[in-house]
Amino acid sequence: MKLVLYPNEILRQKTEEVEQIDGEIQTLIQEMYQVLEKEGGLGLAAPQVGRSQAIFIVQTEKEKYTFINPEIIEKEGTQYNYEGCLSLPGVQERVYRSYRVVIRALNEQGKPFTLDTQTNDLLAQVIQHEYDHIQGTLMIDHLDEVQKGRARVQLKRLTKLEKLSKKVSGKMKEIKRKPKKH
Numbered sequence: 418m419k420l421v422l423y424p425n426e427i428l429r430q431k432t433e434e435v436e437q438i439d440g441e442i443q444t445l446i447q448e449m450y451q452v453l454e455k456e457g458g459l460g461l462a463a464p465q466v467g468r469s470q471a472i473f474i475v476q477t478e479k480e481k482y483t484f485i486n487p488e489i490i491e492k493e494g495t496q497y498n499y500e501g502c503l504s505l506p507g508v509q510e511r512v513y514r515s516y517r518v519v520i521r522a523l524n525e526q527g528k529p530f531t532l533d534t535q536t537n538d539l540l541a542q543v544i545q546h547e548y549d550h551i552q553g554t555l556m557i558d559h560l561d562e563v564q565k566g567r568a569r570v571q572l573k574r575l576t577k578l579e580k581l582s583k584k585v586s587g588k589m590k591e592i593k594r595k596p597k598k599h
């Protein structure tokens with residue numbers, strides 16, 4: 418399972434709700450935890466591994482949560498802290514988020530739960546970042562003009578890289594398709 422990077426268009430799609438939490442979904446979630454651990458982030462949403470489904474995971478030092486079909490039902494206060502995104506390598510900017518959220522979701526067993534982040538502003542921040550992902554929103558959408566200017570250089574770089582990797586994989590297909598000559 419590979420991490421999806423900007424500007425892949427799946428990151429911009431609104432995800433589908435999960436209708437049935439079966440073995441396939443549980444395997445997907447397990448693989449998402451593996452990717453998150455390998456990449457060293459605090460959260461990961463399904464579109465970031467190429468699946469347009471309303472699932473995200475959060476893993477901090479103390480907490481580990483899986484959110485399926487989540488809904489933020491309460492927001493309170495403001496925080497303005499640095500954020501990064503595994504799909505936007507090299508972009509780090511401060512983003513306005515609510516200080517506290519209450520979120521309702523299903524866990525990986527399909528059991529409904531409600532989580533109140535209370536004074537854990539980092540957990541609230543990560544939840545809002547991942548929740549955005551399943552709506553097709555990215556942290557760069559929250560930046561002011563100065564921040565956008567800074568991020569633009571890096572985004573251009575990522576767009577170039579994607580074009581390059583498409584070219585390479587296209588060429589590989591060409592080589593594979595070549596009939597053998599006898």
Ligand SMILES: [Zn+2]
Pocket residue numbers: 501502503504546550
């Ligand atoms: Zn992200």
